Amino acid sequence: MAVQQIAPIVKTEAGVLPNLVIAGVVKGGTTSVFTYLSQHPDICPSSKKETCYFLPVRYGGEPAPVTEYLLNFKRYRTERYVMEATPGYFEGGYKLASLMRQQLGQARIVMILREPVERLFSFYNYQKAMLNISKDMIFDRYIKLCENIPYTEVCKQTNDPYWGIQGGFYANYMNDWFEVFPDSIRVFFFDQIKRDPALLLAELYDWLGVEAVVPETLRVENKTISYKVALLHKAALAFNMKAERVLRLFPDLKDAARRLYFTLNGQPFEERMSSRTRSYLESVYAPYNERLAHQLAKRGYSNMPTWLVPPA
Structure with missing residues (x-):
């Protein structure tokens, strides 16, 4: 996993x-890493974190005209x-990765597991916080729902809230990405973000071939919380979706607004996973983890x- 040459930026007239x-x-942990890297002077982030440009491929569709993708990178100067x-x-597998390779060339790909x-x-x-499933649902019931939906149905975008269990079968997709991007992909782990985000960043900077610049703050971003009033929460979600491009230009303002909202309408999730449920899920994931x-x-x-x- 030696340092490679910096991938050329694909430039078009538009x-x-x-x-x-x-x-x-x-x-x-992708929001945290995106936020950390966005603060580096040699990295130009998209105006919206999740452009979702290639995502239709995962569900059997085609991406929008590339001109729409380009709109996310209008802030680029000379980074x-x-x-x-x-x-x-990630779960778009070989087909999505191949189209990405075709359009972006030998881009650097980061996976955080x-x-x-x-x-x-x-x-x-x-999914509860996004109002996609009932606030009153319990975790064991959610697991049963995920398991009872046939794969041919749960893989559809409309059923994405119930993709939860499938989303942890990393071994089903990892080799596809290694095959398409054999020399320009790097896998990191959420454990590294929790344990030592500065060290993770140092590894990323070294791999990218840029100067090590440690952001002023390295807090975990995008922590999920519950809500008190559903109607107010729905309005807040809609506002955040519409205003994300502007809010990312002013991170201090975004943080202040988020703290204020959480004070007014936020509350922690109280449900805890039982040891029995955890053991069951660990047995479900064990063969996939071994393959991975x-x-x-x-x-x-x-x-x-x-x-x-x-364990030995």
Whole structure:
């Protein structure tokens, strides 16, 4: 995993395309890493974190005209990297990765993986916070719903709120990305963000070939919280979606607004996962984690988190 040459930025008459994409996984810490990297002077972030440009491919569709993609990178000046982050790309597998390679060339691809049981519980709470599932639903009921929907149905975009369990089967997609981007993909772990985000950034900077610039703050971004009043929360979600491009220009204002909103209408999730449910889910994910560990080992990864290293 030696440092490679910086991928050239694809330039067109209408603008530039990214040469750095954070492509997975959902609830894996991608917002934090995107926010950290956005503060680097050699990296131009997309005006909206998740452009979702290639996402239709995952669901059997086609992306919009590339001119729409270019609109996300109008702030580019002379930076060495142009970046976007759409974690839902990961499960698009070979077809999505191939189209990305065709349009973006040898772009750098970042994957951030999270222990799948914890990721599932976070995804479940996120779907509640986005008003996609009932606030009154309990986790065990959610698991049953996810398991009872046939794969041919749960893989449809309309059923994305119930993709929770499937979203942790990383081994089903990892080799596709390695095949398409053999020399320009790097896998990191949510464990690194929690343990030492500065060290993770140092590894990223070294791999990207840019100067190590540590942001002033390295807090975990996009923490999911519950709400008190649904109508107010729905309005806040709509506002955030419309105003994201502007709010990302003024991060201090965004943080202040978020803190104020959480004070007025936020509340922590109170539900906890039972040890019985955790054990069951760990057994579900165990064979996939074992496959993933072998896939990563073949690519030279050795310092893997404990959830990928079975007990002796």
